[in-house]
Amino acid sequence: MNITKRALIALAGAAALAAAAGMPSAAQAEGKQIVYLSAGLDAPFWRYVSKGVEAAAKEHGYDFVALDSRNNTQTQLQNTQDALVKGASGIVLSPTDSSTAPAVLNLAQKAGVPVSFAGIGTTSGEYVTFVTSNDEAGAYDVGKALAKAFEAKGWKNAEVGMVTISQARQNGVKRTNGFVRAMEEAGNKIVARNEMQTYTADETYRFVQDMLTAHPEMRGIFVQTDSPTLGAKRAVDAMRRGGETLIGAFDGVPEFLPMIEDGSIVASGMQQPYLMGKTAGESVIAKLEGGKTEKEVVLPILTVSKDNMAAILPDLKLTVFAGELK
Numbered sequence: 001m002n003i004t005k006r007a008l009i010a011l012a013g014a015a016a017l018a019a020a021a022g023m024p025s026a027a028q029a030e031g032k033q034i035v036y037l038s039a040g041l042d043a044p045f046w047r048y049v050s051k052g053v054e055a056a057a058k059e060h061g062y063d064f065v066a067l068d069s070r071n072n073t074q075t076q077l078q079n080t081q082d083a084l085v086k087g088a089s090g091i092v093l094s095p096t097d098s099s100t101a102p103a104v105l106n107l108a109q110k111a112g113v114p115v116s117f118a119g120i121g122t123t124s125g126e127y128v129t130f131v132t133s134n135d136e137a138g139a140y141d142v143g144k145a146l147a148k149a150f151e152a153k154g155w156k157n158a159e160v161g162m163v164t165i166s167q168a169r170q171n172g173v174k175r176t177n178g179f180v181r182a183m184e185e186a187g188n189k190i191v192a193r194n195e196m197q198t199y200t201a202d203e204t205y206r207f208v209q210d211m212l213t214a215h216p217e218m219r220g221i222f223v224q225t226d227s228p229t230l231g232a233k234r235a236v237d238a239m240r241r242g243g244e245t246l247i248g249a250f251d252g253v254p255e256f257l258p259m260i261e262d263g264s265i266v267a268s269g270m271q272q273p274y275l276m277g278k279t280a281g282e283s284v285i286a287k288l289e290g291g292k293t294e295k296e297v298v299l300p301i302l303t304v305s306k307d308n309m310a311a312i313l314p315d316l317k318l319t320v321f322a323g324e325l326k
Contacts, residue, residue: 143182
């Protein structure tokens, strides 16, 4: 899918005000509406995806609505029903996990509404396009960077902990597999794992405190998504382990950049959520308008470290941070 950098920059700044309450827009009146069903819009990643879907919708003259499932399966189903009742033309879905997606697809198929996925896929069902990232390769690269940092400090057979996203999500399994492979190849050992439930910094703070208490020689922690990594950093500092326990991350929030610069985060495998959402939105619109679609689009991970951050910052500002980083 050809998207020029100039066009992306223009789209990043584009935002339309919602229609006045009770007064449908011309697009809605024509049944032209793209709905984004998000796993949880409180997470920066899904907010950036939402902005990408919105950009695609506006570019093609569609109205846009984002509905937040708050990581709850029943809320996700209710949001799906609401979207269909209110005349959604197409849906972009980031499900609470892969196993909950078929129920959404079943409802949408009965209503004749096409669905594309952004970030998290499905275990079964009919859909237009799955837009994903090379999660396993990205996590492997973060693991290699962390292993290299251990080696530079003379730490052999390092003990490492992981705070994972749901392993019922396909992308969660891939991130775990990639990171574990990197650790095993370097002779390091995973000694503790916790799986997120609320995806908050406070939750990961508690996980990491418990890990460091149980494993005082732990040399590294890999956190599989953005804001929870900030909780890991807070726990490392509270336990006075700065410099003794290194952090590898996935995805990105603006707060990561100074932390990467000062070495608090060794590396982060950043997906490109704005581009992911825009691509998924365009695939649904192409389906509606008789255009060509692809079953799967795999976007590259930008593995960001102190060594390359300045060079790729212009790309990060748009495709990762959706124009929110000035």
